[in-house]
Amino acid sequence: MSSKPSSVVDALATRQTPELILDEGRMLRNVDRLRAHLEPLGVTLRPHMKTAKSIEVARRVLTGGAGPATVSTLKEAEELFAAGVTDILYAVGIAPHRLPRVQALRAAGCDLSVVLDSLEQAEAVVAASANAPIPALLEIDCDGHRSGLKPRDPAIVEIGHALVRGGAHLRGVLTHAGESYTARSESELVAFAELERSAAVDAAGLLRQAGLPCPTVSVGSTPTAHYARNLDGVTEVRAGVYVFFDLVMAGIGVCQIEDIALSVSTTVIGHQPDKGWVIVDAGWMALSSDRGTASQAVNQFGGVVCDAAGKPYPDLLLIQANQEHGIVAVRPGSGARLPPLPVGTVLRILPVHACATAAQFDAYAVLPATGGPLQSWPRFRGW
Amino acid sequence: MSSKPSSVVDALATRQTPELILDEGRMLRNVDRLRAHLEPLGVTLRPHMKTAKSIEVARRVLTGGAGPATVSTLKEAEELFAAGVTDILYAVGIAPHRLPRVQALRAAGCDLSVVLDSLEQAEAVVAASANAPIPALLEIDCDGHRSGLKPRDPAIVEIGHALVRGGAHLRGVLTHAGESYTARSESELVAFAELERSAAVDAAGLLRQAGLPCPTVSVGSTPTAHYARNLDGVTEVRAGVYVFFDLVMAGIGVCQIEDIALSVSTTVIGHQPDKGWVIVDAGWMALSSDRGTASQAVNQFGGVVCDAAGKPYPDLLLIQANQEHGIVAVRPGSGARLPPLPVGTVLRILPVHACATAAQFDAYAVLPATGGPLQSWPRFRGW
Structure with a gap:
């Protein structure tokens, strides 16, 4: 209402x-809509708080009070953690100079995980994991949009081994179909969702074949989250702007x-x-x-x-x-x-x-x- | 240095x-450059604080501690006034619902003036001037960029009379050559500066011919402020981004x-x-x-x-x-x-x-x- x-x-x-101006009634309908779509697909929703940046919105969006949540800055992580959210994924490739802040949050009780796509970053995470292991996900590039390793790149296994050998935690793989914003039809949206799923599942398979752990297989963008028909092998979905929507989303x-x-x-x-x-x-x-x-x-x-x-x-x-x-x-x-x-x-x-x-x-x-x-x-x- | x-x-x-990152040395050179250009032209510089939005920058930019200054929001006016700036021009067309905040600043001792280009706004300013006159400048459109009355529009005199008759203060005219951002040569920049000057001076002449006061003739944009060769009839120049400059200004x-x-x-x-x-x-x-x-x-x-x-x-x-x-x-x-x-x-x-x-x-x-x-x-x- x-x-x-x-x-x-x-x-x-x-x-x-x-x-x-925020119309809370519309927001709650949007939140319910994605929850209802994902529930039968058997995945966890990990909302991205980069759009809302608000504790009051987080309380209405996060499925549990403690998360899970996705963030784009450590500032978001610090604010959410101060409000009781403890399961947080920082989904922008980790810069080595940020690792002390990551460790400070983890030492305070926040289960914060980081994302990376290079051996250089893995080595920095390993170095920062000496006393307390940091969990890391490998970023996979499903559509050429931005960051990430190609789904069958042998470097995935190499970096995975470097993390595990060095004493960090390898928590899994993550991808984001940023190119789904260019979709022009329902069939394209469905195809982008499948591209995202298969890239993440392929990369997870590489790790597991090499005897490495991959508990988390994380995908998501607002367009693909709504048009995913099958999420076999995926454990969680991320989306952010769906809470509010906008004219770009209406245009798609x-x-x-x-x-x-x-x-x-x-x-x-x-x-x-x-x-x-x-x-x-x-x-x-x-x-x-x-x-x-x-x-x-x-x-x-x-x-x-x-x-x-x-x-x-x-x-x-x-x-x-x-x-x-x-x-x-x-x-x-x-x-x-x-x-x-x-x-x-x-x-x-x-x-x-x-x-x-x-x-x-x-x-x-x-x-x-x-x-x-x-x-x-x-x-x-x-x- | x-x-x-x-x-x-x-x-x-x-x-x-x-x-x-702000390089203070470069900023001070930019500030000196425009001061040195305008001084021999016999005009007052009224820096626009919409770019900087900072008391520390204002202290280095304003020619006197108390102003004059230009702002684009009442929030900027309130912040500057709290720091001792008392001569402030609010250079965005006045919305009637903002007049109580304008009056509160004036009652506290801030010489805040407003800008308008319609009889509707003049009537609102008159209504709010019942106990304490509000000074207003008429906005003139010199180049079709945005707001303002054409320099020879008879409405200039009509609105001027409405202000004076109603007990507000008619402080003068103001124009801004926003289209100077499209200039592609020095001669175009010089021409935009003259367009700005002549539009403001023409409008001031209309008011004075009608027996109305026009103490202030205010022009300005960063490109025209730097390329004005002659400012006869102009009393003050406004500019904002010159303090920092940017790639758009370098491109011009x-x-x-x-x-x-x-x-x-x-x-x-x-x-x-x-x-x-x-x-x-x-x-x-x-x-x-x-x-x-x-x-x-x-x-x-x-x-x-x-x-x-x-x-x-x-x-x-x-x-x-x-x-x-x-x-x-x-x-x-x-x-x-x-x-x-x-x-x-x-x-x-x-x-x-x-x-x-x-x-x-x-x-x-x-x-x-x-x-x-x-x-x-x-x-x-x-x-």
């Missing part, structure tokens, strides 16, 4: 803009516009009638400069513009953004009519990329699922 | 990454790469040798998604990659960025050689857009102009 439109409009009318077809739980409130501060422009007080400082839908079938520019209740206006977009100014106009060529939006009108803009937009704010202004006044949930940031 | 390269390298080797020709005072430190965390990729721990979370040089003659992608001492590698760029991962590679087609950059190497990346990159951090790690250990200068954020 979400807050009633009329009460939302009343609540936003008395607040400063821009704010990061993973969600509907109506599922997007985040928006940025803004106020009309001017007009350029000759150009059909409405000037608002949300620029890239509030929304980020992410233009992730520019390469999709439907370019949503800087975001979809909604009324204060959260209902999108037909073909009304944030077409340009400066630091604290946004320019709202109808989609070029759409023929849609610009609604009357006098100075002072409060609007809400759906984000292109939820992770990037949320990062511009220190708190969520939450529309509670049970109704009632907006609540403030702090966000953390930094590294 | 800047810190010695060898001591910088030593200092960075022991720190976490990514950090926002307003500065050299060697003048850029900001960089982001990062650590090598992996390689994809087949692709010529070096993976680093600075993604868009550290650098922003701004790609402002993509439309310039030389596309610098996500930033120019330097060694830890701050010296650029030939044609080495951040070619892609995810949230916490950056991909470093040589410029496509350049034929440059990828230097050996083992895991753990510390690099520094020059920002495409200093305002956007700085906004991703809560503090500057400052290389002091006089040498010595790095210092931390906090940044403020939010609205």
Whole structure:
């Protein structure tokens, strides 16, 4: 259940803009949807907290109070651990200079694991494991997106041996189909999910054939998590932006516009009638400069513009953004009519990329699922 | 004077990454350069603090301890006022719901002025001026960039009368040649500066002919501020990014790469040798998604990659960025050689857009102009 439109409009009318509005009802539906999809597939969900960066969101997303969780920075790990989350995977390739912070968290009782894809990193982890073994997963490159070893690279076994021989813990393999963000159809999404699964399972097989342990086989991205049909051999799935969704995910077809739980409130501060422009007080400082839908079938520019209740206006977009100014106009060529939006009108803009937009704010202004006044949930940031 | 390269390298080797590194020596040179250019032109410099958002930077940039200063948010005004800055121009069109905060700052002793370009806003300012007049400047559109009234629009006089009649203060006119960022030659930069000057002076003339006051004639952007040859009739110039400069400004020709005072430190965390990729721990979370040089003659992608001492590698760029991962590679087609950059190497990346990159951090790690250990200068954020 979400807050009633009329009460939302009343609540936003008395607040400063821009704010990061979180519709808790939509968020809970998104969380339930992925849980329900993964449960029959027999895998653990390890939500990625890099999008939310919030203890209040973590409490509603993590399947258990203690995790499991995925993070993209040690700052996220430290904040979550301070709030009682103890099973954490740090899913960005480990930089040797971060190992003292990893050991400090582990010594305090956090089961923090790290990720690597080179012998150099394995040697650093081994050196830091002298008194207390650090668990490490090998990163596998399933789709050429970024980091990782190819699924059948003999270096997988070599690095696995180096870890075990040196006294670190080899916890398994991990992959992420970042290229699934380029998918253009359901069949492509299903294929990316299978690519992810088979790459991780192949790499796990290499380790096991060599007599090495591989208890964890971790895959995931929001698109593949929702379209995986078969996860045989996989033990856990990671996903992050599914909690909120955004216009990039809607463009891929993973969600509907109506599922997007985040928006940025803004106020009309001017007009350029000759150009059909409405000037608002949300620029890239509030929304980020992410233009992730520019390469999709439907370019949503800087975001979809909604009324204060959260209902999108037909073909009304944030077409340009400066630091604290946004320019709202109808989609070029759409023929849609610009609604009357006098100075002072409060609007809400759906984000292109939820992770990037949320990062511009220190708190969520939450529309509670049970109704009632907006609540403030702090966000953390930094590294 | 800047810190010695060898001591910088030593200092960075022991720190976490990514950090926002500020070379104070370069900053002070940039600050001196614009001061020296404007002094003989007989105008006041009103630096825009939206880029720096820092009291320590403000102390080195503002010509007097009390200002004058320009801001893009009331949060910046409140922070600067708390630090003793009392002459502040809030240069984003006023939203009526912000007027109580404006009045609170003014009641506390801050000479805060606002900007508007419509009768609706003027009426709101008049209504809020009942007990204490608010000073307002009329925003003029000199180049079709964004907000403002055309320089000869009769509405200028109409709104001016509405302010004066209603008991607000008409403080003058303001314009900003935002389109100067598209300039491709020195002659275009000079022409944009003159466009800005003449638009503001024309609008001021309209007001004065109608018997209205116009004490302030305010122009400015970093490109035009540096290329103005004649500022007759102008009383003050605003600029912000000149304090740090960035790759967009270097692309326009307003500065050299060697003048850029900001960089982001990062650590090598992996390689994809087949692709010529070096993976680093600075993604868009550290650098922003701004790609402002993509439309310039030389596309610098996500930033120019330097060694830890701050010296650029030939044609080495951040070619892609995810949230916490950056991909470093040589410029496509350049034929440059990828230097050996083992895991753990510390690099520094020059920002495409200093305002956007700085906004991703809560503090500057400052290389002091006089040498010595790095210092931390906090940044403020939010609205």
